[in-house]
Amino acid sequence: MNAPDVGILSLFLASILTSNMLLSNFLGTCSFISISKDFKSSMGLGVAVTMVIGICSAICWAVLYFIIKPLGIEYLSFIIFIIVIAGVVQMLEMIIDRFSPSLYLALGIFLPLITVNCAVLGVILFMQIRNYNFIQAVVFGFGGGAGWWLAIILLASIRTKLDKNNAIPAGLKGTGITLITIGFMAMAFIGFSGMIAVQ
Amino acid sequence: MSPTRKVLKDGLWTNNPIFVQVLGICSTLAVTNNLRNTLIMVLGVTFATAMGSLTLAFMKDVMPRKVRMIVTVLIHSFYVIIVDILLKAYQPAISKQLGPYVGLIITNCILMGRAEAFANANKPGLSFIDGLANGLGYGWVLVCIAFIREFLGFGSLLGIKLVGEGFTPWTIMVMAPSAFFLVAIFLWGANTWKAKASQGGQKK
Numbered sequence: 001m002n003a004p005d006v007g008i009l010s011l012f013l014a015s016i017l018t019s020n021m022l023l024s025n026f027l028g029t030c031s032f033i034s035i036s037k038d039f040k041s042s043m044g045l046g047v048a049v050t051m052v053i054g055i056c057s058a059i060c061w062a063v064l065y066f067i068i069k070p071l072g073i074e075y076l077s078f079i080i081f082i083i084v085i086a087g088v089v090q091m092l093e094m095i096i097d098r099f100s101p102s103l104y105l106a107l108g109i110f111l112p113l114i115t116v117n118c119a120v121l122g123v124i125l126f127m128q129i130r131n132y133n134f135i136q137a138v139v140f141g142f143g144g145g146a147g148w149w150l151a152i153i154l155l156a157s158i159r160t161k162l163d164k165n166n167a168i169p170a171g172l173k174g175t176g177i178t179l180i181t182i183g184f185m186a187m188a189f190i191g192f193s194g195m196i197a198v199q
Numbered sequence: 200m201s202p203t204r205k206v207l208k209d210g211l212w213t214n215n216p217i218f219v220q221v222l223g224i225c226s227t228l229a230v231t232n233n234l235r236n237t238l239i240m241v242l243g244v245t246f247a248t249a250m251g252s253l254t255l256a257f258m259k260d261v262m263p264r265k266v267r268m269i270v271t272v273l274i275h276s277f278y279v280i281i282v283d284i285l286l287k288a289y290q291p292a293i294s295k296q297l298g299p300y301v302g303l304i305i306t307n308c309i310l311m312g313r314a315e316a317f318a319n320a321n322k323p324g325l326s327f328i329d330g331l332a333n334g335l336g337y338g339w340v341l342v343c344i345a346f347i348r349e350f351l352g353f354g355s356l357l358g359i360k361l362v363g364e365g366f367t368p369w370t371i372m373v374m375a376p377s378a379f380f381l382v383a384i385f386l387w388g389a390n391t392w393k394a395k396a397s398q399g400g401q402k403k
Binding site for chain 2: 075183
């Protein structure tokens with residue numbers, strides 16, 4: 001079980017640009033579409049998701065290599081990862097509530113919902129499958145989060161303009177045109193793929 | 200209309216998870232460039248949704264409200280682990296191709312959505328049918344998308360080559376953007392159809 005030979009910086013850039021969690025792996029699309037209506041909450045959610053993914057990938061890496069693998073209980077890994085994610089989200093919620101009530105209010109319901117954000121579990125499962133070492137796992141986690149954050153603020157900025165446009169056919173309004181926008185963004189991000197390649 | 204038929208119709212069309220609720224597009228879009236993987240994925244999602252809703256409907260009276268979310272997720276992980284182990288045992292090649300996406304069924308929003316919106320307030324039998332209907336309602340859309348993507352992207356269906364040498368594969372169909380475009384087009388069609396149907400005196 002050797003860690004893949006990838007430089008830290010290229011892994012970080014790749015997880016933001018070429019293998020963007022959202023635009024090339026479709027992870028976290030649900031909350032992405034519903035939240036990106038509003039720029040401010042997109043910003044808050046982006047920060048929260050980045051933090052959760054970064055912290056969770058570090059903890060899950062430790063859990064995977066010090067608890068799950070030695071005990072040989074790989075078949076339980078989904079349940080264990082979910083518990084770790086839920087625990088981290090709960091803790092983060094309490095910390096934010098204690099130190100920054102205004103941010104807590106701004107995030108509202110979105111914070112507990114990060115538990116079921118596919119991007120978090122997705123990053124952790126990719127980390128497990130690709131046998132990243134600890135540093136790589138953390139970099140990949142924060143990079144994946146930052147990529148998600150970048151994508152959601154980009155889309156939110158486009159949507160503030162888009163929702164005022166009356167030329168869109170009625171059946172395509174709202175979600176439909178958002179999906180098409182995401183498609184174009186995904187195409188643009190494919191343009192980066194010549195730069196860095198990570199499996 | 201009997202409640203069972205209404206629930207079925209809701210899941211498959213009127214309240215289709217993709218067109219109306221816009222849920223669960225996360226994990227499974229990634230596998231729709233291949234019809235066989237999509238079918239396996241749809242079966243997994245349907246199984247987990249139906250069984251999860253059934254279990255939750257049984258448990259809803261004894262479960263404290265505070266821990267509801269986490270219990271729901273744990274029940275779903277339990278069923279997804281069953282799917283994962285079965286796949287690893289009988290279809291190791293497909294399991295490898297799907298990679299993390301099998302595990303990601305846990306966080307598929309449809310599961311959580313149905314658990315919160317339906318299984319929480321309904322009888323176990325009906326919840327099971329609701330889960331089944333939503334899984335299948337989600338499934339038929341995905342199968343349509345996978346059909347188009349695999350046919351245009353590789354010129355094959357279920358891995359069998361269907362077109363001759365002269366066919367140029369549409370590379371875009373294999374890549375991520377096409378999935379978004381196709382879902383959007385489907386959504387557009389469904390919305391327009393619905394708007395027409397409700398204007399034209401409820402004809403089907």
